[in-house]
Amino acid sequence: MTLRFSDDGPAFPNDLVDRMLDGDVVFLCGAGVSAPQLPTFGELVDQIYQSIGVEPTTAESFAIKKHGRYEEALGAVARRLVNPARIYDEAAGILARPNVDLAHHRTLLRLSRARDNSLLLVTTNFDGLFERALDASEGPGRGKTSSLAGxxxxxxxxxxxxxxxxxxxxxxxxxxGLEATPLVLTSAD
Structure with a gap:
């Protein structure tokens, strides 16, 4: 028997499930965990362009559409701005959502345990939704003390x-209760 999280989801190999249960698997979670409530990285880049009111140049469009190199496009647009830090502020504003469903985050937190049952989850997400989910399941402040960045x-x-x-x-x-750290948004970061 294989493990599936949903009827139409992928089947996980038994060896992977066994290794996860033994605490030998580290989950690397990206923007898909929070979708559709929060944008994927490509959607975030599109929203940043809209919020700063600039159109992508031909080169930026090529980087995005042809190669999926969103970080290069953001770096290029940042160099065109008088205040390049604006893209970081816009990204933070777009991702700051007060009310979201944390079901996926709670599930991943339950599965993300090392051999000694300590929490170990790696994410490329900028948001604090895993920390909020941990607070909801293990008590206020637990997410803050478990959060590492920068x-x-x-x-x-x-x-x-x-x-x-x-x-x-x-x-x-x-x-x-999380403070901001520097974000890695562009290829220069």
Whole structure:
């Protein structure tokens, strides 16, 4: 028997399920976890262009449409702006949603346990939704104490490598008590 999260979802190999149950699997979660409530990275880039009121240049459009190189396009548009930090502010504003369904986040948090049952989940998401889900299931403040981003990232494979690890930084989330860290949005970042 194989594991499926939904009738039309993928079947996970038994070996993978066994290794997950043994605590040998690390989940790397991207924007799809929060979709459709929050935009995917490509949708975020489109919304940033709209909110700053500029059209992509031919080169930026080519990078996006032909190669899916959103980070290159954002870097190029940032160089065209008087205030390049505006793209980071716009991204944070777009992703700051007060009310979202955290069911997927709670499920992944339950599955993301190391051998010693400590939490270990790696995400490229900027939002604090995993932290909010952890607060909801384990009590207020648990998400904040488990959240690592920016300069607080632990060395991989060490005893301190546990919690919710934001590889690309994190936006401020007042509900979860999280402060912002620098974001990795462009290829230059």
């Amino acid at each position: 300069q607080a990232l632990p060395p991989p494979g060490t005893d301190t490598c546990q919690g919710i690890i934001h590889l690309h930084g994190r936006i401020r989330d007042a509900e979860a």
